[in-house]
Amino acid sequence: xxxxxxxxxxxxxxxxxAVGGAVGSAAADPLRLRADALTTTASPAGLLxxxxxxxxxxxxxxxxxxxxxGARELDDSASGDVLVMTLRGRTATGRASGQIGRFVSxxxxxxxxxxxxxxxxxxLPKRFDLEAVAGVPVQPGLATARSWDWYAxxxxxRRLGEWGAIGLAYGQRRDDGQLASEELAGDAGFTLGKRSDxxxxxxxxxxxxxxxxxxxxxxxxxxxxxxxLYAIHRASSHLLPATSLxxxxxxxxxxxxxxxxxxxxxxxxDLIADAGARYIGAPSSRPSGEMSDxxxxxxxxxxxxxxRLRLDDRGTSALTGELRRSGVGDDxxxxxxxxxxxxxxRSFVAGVEAELxxxxxxxxxGTVWPWGLGSLAWARGDWQAAIAVEASASAxxxxxxDVLAQLSRRWSPR
Amino acid sequence: xxxxxxxxxxxxCVVLAACAGILGLRRPTSAAFPHRAHVVAGVSCTRCxxxxxxxxxxxxxxxxxxxxxxxxxxxxxxxxxxxCLGCHSSPTAVAAVIEARDHxxxxxxxxxxxxxxxxxxxxxxxxxxxxxxRPVMATCFKCHDDAASRDGRRCDGxxxxxADDHTLPATHLAHDGDWIREHGTRxxxxxxLCESCHRQSFCASCHGQTVPALPATLALGNPFQASVHRGGxxxxxxxxxxxxxxxxxxxxxxxxCAECHVAKHVAGALRGSPHPAGWVGLAAxxxxxxxxxxxxxxxxxxxxxxxxxxxxxxxxxxxxxxxxPHPPGWSSRQPMSAMPCRLCHPVGTR
Numbered sequence: 001x002x003x004x005x006x007x008x009x010x011x012x013x014x015x016x017x018a019v020g021g022a023v024g025s026a027a028a029d030p031l032r033l034r035a036d037a038l039t040t041t042a043s044p045a046g047l048l049x050x051x052x053x054x055x056x057x058x059x060x061x062x063x064x065x066x067x068x069x070g071a072r073e074l075d076d077s078a079s080g081d082v083l084v085m086t087l088r089g090r091t092a093t094g095r096a097s098g099q100i101g102r103f104v105s106x107x108x109x110x111x112x113x114x115x116x117x118x119x120x121x122x123x124l125p126k127r128f129d130l131e132a133v134a135g136v137p138v139q140p141g142l143a144t145a146r147s148w149d150w151y152a153x154x155x156x157x158r159r160l161g162e163w164g165a166i167g168l169a170y171g172q173r174r175d176d177g178q179l180a181s182e183e184l185a186g187d188a189g190f191t192l193g194k195r196s197d198x199x200x201x202x203x204x205x206x207x208x209x210x211x212x213x214x215x216x217x218x219x220x221x222x223x224x225x226x227x228x229l230y231a232i233h234r235a236s237s238h239l240l241p242a243t244s245l246x247x248x249x250x251x252x253x254x255x256x257x258x259x260x261x262x263x264x265x266x267x268x269x270d271l272i273a274d275a276g277a278r279y280i281g282a283p284s285s286r287p288s289g290e291m292s293d294x295x296x297x298x299x300x301x302x303x304x305x306x307x308r309l310r311l312d313d314r315g316t317s318a319l320t321g322e323l324r325r326s327g328v329g330d331d332x333x334x335x336x337x338x339x340x341x342x343x344x345x346r347s348f349v350a351g352v353e354a355e356l357x358x359x360x361x362x363x364x365x366g367t368v369w370p371w372g373l374g375s376l377a378w379a380r381g382d383w384q385a386a387i388a389v390e391a392s393a394s395a396x397x398x399x400x401x402d403v404l405a406q407l408s409r410r411w412s413p414r
Numbered sequence: 415x416x417x418x419x420x421x422x423x424x425x426x427c428v429v430l431a432a433c434a435g436i437l438g439l440r441r442p443t444s445a446a447f448p449h450r451a452h453v454v455a456g457v458s459c460t461r462c463x464x465x466x467x468x469x470x471x472x473x474x475x476x477x478x479x480x481x482x483x484x485x486x487x488x489x490x491x492x493x494x495x496x497x498c499l500g501c502h503s504s505p506t507a508v509a510a511v512i513e514a515r516d517h518x519x520x521x522x523x524x525x526x527x528x529x530x531x532x533x534x535x536x537x538x539x540x541x542x543x544x545x546x547x548r549p550v551m552a553t554c555f556k557c558h559d560d561a562a563s564r565d566g567r568r569c570d571g572x573x574x575x576x577a578d579d580h581t582l583p584a585t586h587l588a589h590d591g592d593w594i595r596e597h598g599t600r601x602x603x604x605x606x607l608c609e610s611c612h613r614q615s616f617c618a619s620c621h622g623q624t625v626p627a628l629p630a631t632l633a634l635g636n637p638f639q640a641s642v643h644r645g646g647x648x649x650x651x652x653x654x655x656x657x658x659x660x661x662x663x664x665x666x667x668x669x670x671c672a673e674c675h676v677a678k679h680v681a682g683a684l685r686g687s688p689h690p691a692g693w694v695g696l697a698a699x700x701x702x703x704x705x706x707x708x709x710x711x712x713x714x715x716x717x718x719x720x721x722x723x724x725x726x727x728x729x730x731x732x733x734x735x736x737x738x739p740h741p742p743g744w745s746s747r748q749p750m751s752a753m754p755c756r757l758c759h760p761v762g763t764r
Contacts, residue, residue, distance in 0.1 A: 377635025
């Protein structure tokens with residue numbers, strides 16, 4: 001943990017130096033700053049997000065986001081954390097690039113991991129690429145990480161001309177010295193002609209051998225219609241840390257497959273239909289001596305219809321409506337959603353968003369869960385402000401009203 | 415019946431006509447400027463766009479849009495006092511030219527010599543119509559065949575700060591469909607391509623472990639801000655989690671669930687057991703916990719992880735009432751000395 005704090009401090013200095021250099025020089029992309037303040041009657045009561053980005057010279061950039069929040073509870077003190085703090089560099093030819101600091105690592109189809117560490121990418125001859133990441137997995141709160149946590153991974157990939165890429169990645173994570181996850185993952189993406197794309201990813205759990213996640217998606221565009229086919233297989237026991245007892249329960253995968261059609265019915269009108277099915281299987285194998293628990297296969301429909309109408313050519317004002325049916329077994333629900341954004345004079349924008357969720361099974365938590373948010377936003381130059389009222393009723397409470405306010409300011413080169 | 419159909423058809427036509435403007439079906443009041451007609455009439459481009467090769471002013475390329483004087487040099491009798499481009503050009507043309515100047519590292523003056531001041535070398539759209547005059551990227555690549563930049567995803571040779579401008583490509587990488595579901599699969603093999611427009615802060619704003627508030631919460635004035643946890647997600651998250659086992663665990667650690675549930679007094683010391691009657695029992699009818707645990711073990715691990723697992727193995731052990739928890743053929747690369755093995759297999763035993 002101390003290592004993480006020191007690393008963040010060093011990076012802060014490094015990034016600060018780079019940023020300072022950018023401010024003082026005729027930089028390629030000088031310092032850009034942004035501050036967002038959010039206050040709400042819900043917890044946490046206040047939030048301040050500070051964002052800084054700079055590219056002092058071509059091939060070198062720094063980026064940092066830190067935040068401070070008000071008290072979560074009456075007896076809790078204010079807290080804060082670092083979301084991103086990186087220094088990125090790239091050689092002039094682009095053959096090698098790297099970054100150090102706190103960042104989100106995504107190596108092919110491996111799980112996305114937030115780390116304090118470093119990453120390197122090298123381009124090899126014959127369109128081969130190598131990537132490597134190593135660091136300490138980020139734990140929320142600066143004082144919670146353990147002394148022997150680390151994450152390391154690598155990916156080898158090959159670009160296939162202009163029409164795709166394939167890759168193979170390996171990643172291992174240890175929590176407190178123990179193997180938490182070890183995955184081997186493959187990914188592929190292809191562009192088939194001018195109109196079709198195909199993407200696939202597969203992650204195999206090596207710590208608790210079995211498929212953790214597989215996703216395949218294919219899309220085809222023809223004139224105003226885009227069609228997507230998708231299929232996802234996920235085994236939640238393989239997504240748990242290997243140190244969890246629940247990872248030994250057996251493999252109960254869930255699957256989802258369907259088709260989504262997006263049709264630009266008119267220049268300003270988009271119609272979207274998504275029809276799919278969810279399947280949660282019975283355990284593929286049963287523990288010896290296990291008592292019967294009556295578990296059966298479950299199949300559910302996943303249906304969504306959505307319309308979006310832009311009220312002007314740039315889409316500044318727009319309306320949308322959506323009808324959705326989702327879930328499996330006793331957890332099915334039907335939902336309706338509507339939203340509108342209307343541009344008003346003097347740089348004001350009014351927004352309204354409303355949802356109604358009707359669960360099939362009451363469970364004593366209410367038969368209808370409404371949620372709504374009305375907002376008024378204003379933006380001029382580098383300033384933005386917004387105020388909103390959010391009201392809802394849910395399984396947790398019968399009614400709730402919160403007021404939110406936001407103020408943002410940008411500082412960027414003219 | 416036939417009369418009713420006619421009335422319905424007529425009503426549909428009236429509604430469609432009334433909505434034509436809203437849907438964008440009606441021709442805009444001011445059409446695109448008739449460039450082609452001027453070219454065919456022999457008017458040279460620089461006669462109207464006189465300042466196009468003038469270089470920069472205030473550090474930016476000069477805006478080369480013709481003013482009314484340029485029009486009046488030929489059209490001797492303008493029919494009213496309004497600006498010519500106010501009616502004789504697309505309503506978004508001026509904004510588009512300003513946008514292009516701000517978002518592209520391009521200078522007409524530097525292209526004067528290589529093109530011999532022949533605008534048609536790049537603006538080939540003029541030959542076919544008036545609506546699409548800005549050259550597409552492929553036109554640039556006819557001369558600037560910089561394969562290394564393309565391969566290296568170094569867009570900043572031409573584009574200015576793609577990450578901040580939120581410029582959506584018109585011809586490639588359109589983020590339509592259900593992009594939130596799809597982006598992970600696409601990014602797996604094209605992560606480097608994503609980075610040409612999206613900074614770390616964009617990825618971390620959802621995937622970071624230290625996210626203070628999701629982008630949709632911070633953009634409270636924009637109901638169209640894309641978000642994986644849209645609108646009243648908090649209300650329906652239990653239904654969605656149970657219908658899509660493992661979905662939560664792809665981003666969140668189980669501890670994240672426990673932290674929130676304890677903070678909101680849904681579970682933990684300040685609240686009794688969240689489980690319904692019949693959760694744990696000997697008969698299949700009153701033993702729901704096994705079924706639910708297999709369906710989504712991550713939800714159980716949210717509260718029963720770590721030291722809480724001792725509760726589970728008090729029954730689920732060889733010889734215990736819950737029996738051996740390992741399915742046939744189960745294997746793991748964990749050493750016996752590691753958690754959770756040592757809960758049942760003390761060091762030195764098998």
